[in-house]
Amino acid sequence: MRGVKPIRRKKISEEIVEEIKRWIEQGELPLDSKLPSEKELSDMFGVGRSSIREALSMLAAARIIETRQGEGTFVRKVDLSDYIHPLALSIVAKKEQTLHLLETRKIIELGTVELAALRADQRDLKEMKKALIDFEYQLEIGEAGVDADFAFHRAIAIASKNPVLIQVIDSLSPVMKQSLTYTLHQNIGNLAKRRSVLQEHKEIFARIEKRDAQGAVACMRRHLENVRKKLSELKE
Known part of the structure; x- marks a missing residue:
C-alpha cells in the first residue's frame, strides 16, 4: 500500500535507555544515586558492553546521567533547562x-x-x-x-x-x-x-x-x- 512506512525496530541500546529511564521514573534509581557498572549492566541485560556504552552515551547526552571522575556514573537532577533534549522530558x-x-x-x-x-x-x-x-x-x-x-x-x-x-x-x-x-x-x-x-x-x-x-x-x-x-x- 502506498504511504505505508516500514516499521522500525528499536535498537538494543534504545531499549536499555527506556529501561533505565523507567528505573529513574519509578524511583528504583533515585536522583544522585550511582548506576551499576558497565559489567553489571551488561550481565543484567544480557547484552554486550558496547550496547551498554551506547545507551549510557545517549543518557549522558540528554544530561540524565553524569560521570564523576574516580566515582562512577550517577543519576543527575533533570532541570527545566534540559528540555531541549527529548529524552529528558519524561523525568522532569x-x-x-x-x-x-x-x-x-x-x-x-x-x-x-x-x-x-x-x-x-x-x-x-x-x-x-x-x-x-x-x-x-x-x-x-x-x-x-x-x-x-x-x-x-x-x-x-x-x-x-x-x-x-x-x-x-x-x-x-x-x-x-x-x-x-x-x-x-x-x-x-x-x-x-x-x-x-x-x-x-x-x-x-x-x-x-x-x-x-x-x-x-x-x-x-x-x-x-x-x-x-x-x-x-x-x-x-
Whole structure:
C-alpha cells in the first residue's frame, strides 16, 4: 500500500535507555544515586558492553546521567533547562518545573498577546478560532486537548508579527506541551474544569478580535494565574 512506512525496530541500546529511564521514573534509581557498572549492566541485560556504552552515551547526552571522575556514573537532577533534549522530558520534576515554566510564560505571553491584539489579521483570527473549535471538540470526546491548547497560544504568537517571539514559543514548544499534558490531564473526568480553560481562551480571543490590547492582557494574566492556582493545589 502506498504511504505505508516500514516499521522500525528499536535498537538494543534504545531499549536499555527506556529501561533505565523507567528505573529513574519509578524511583528504583533515585536522583544522585550511582548506576551499576558497565559489567553489571551488561550481565543484567544480557547484552554486550558496547550496547551498554551506547545507551549510557545517549543518557549522558540528554544530561540524565553524569560521570564523576574516580566515582562512577550517577543519576543527575533533570532541570527545566534540559528540555531541549527529548529524552529528558519524561523525568522532569513536573509540578515544580511547570510552575517555573508558568512564570516564564507569563513574562512572554502578556507582551505577546498585547501585540497580537494590535496586529492580528483575519488569517490569524481564523487560526485562533480553529484552535478553539478543535479544543472544544477534543474536550467533548474526553481528550485533554493538549495540541489544540498549544495551537491557540502559538497562533497568538504568530499574530504578534514578531519573529523573535514566534521563535521563542517554538523553542519552548516541547516543554510547553509536556507541561500542558501534565496540567490538562489533571482535569480529565472534570468537564467543568476543562471547559473553564476553554472559556478563558474564548475570552482572550474576544479581546484580540476587538483590538482591545489591555483587555487581552488582563484575560491572559487571569488565565495563567488560574492555571497556577490549580497547579498549586495538586499533589506532586
